[in-house]
Amino acid sequence: MKAIFITYNQAYGNEIVELLENHGQRGFTQWLDIQGRGGVDGIPHYGDHAWPEQNYAILTIVPDEKVSPIMDALRQKDSAFKDLGLRAFVWNIEQAL
Numbered sequence: 001m002k003a004i005f006i007t008y009n010q011a012y013g014n015e016i017v018e019l020l021e022n023h024g025q026r027g028f029t030q031w032l033d034i035q036g037r038g039g040v041d042g043i044p045h046y047g048d049h050a051w052p053e054q055n056y057a058i059l060t061i062v063p064d065e066k067v068s069p070i071m072d073a074l075r076q077k078d079s080a081f082k083d084l085g086l087r088a089f090v091w092n093i094e095q096a097l
Contacts, residue, residue: 009084023066034056
């Protein structure tokens with residue numbers, strides 16, 4: 001099993017959840033209205049008057065065979081909308097309850 005942690009601009013709305021559902025991934029935890037800034041070229045997303053945008057984040061635990069298709073779909077979405085910002089990270093899951 002792997003964990004995929006996805007952070008993305010709020011402008012994507014429900015598209016990332018729909019992407020997961022389209023790949024047969026039902027379970028996830030989502031955080032809304034989070035602040036941050038990209039490490040290389042991303043603009044700040046602070047939810048204030050100067051930087052009004054915010055991000056969302058999702059953590060989903062998937063079988064190993066779902067990682068590549070989901071990551072490929074996320075890469076396609078990020079390539080199509082570079083200015084919005086989307087990042088995804090894959091972690092090993094050692095144990096689950």
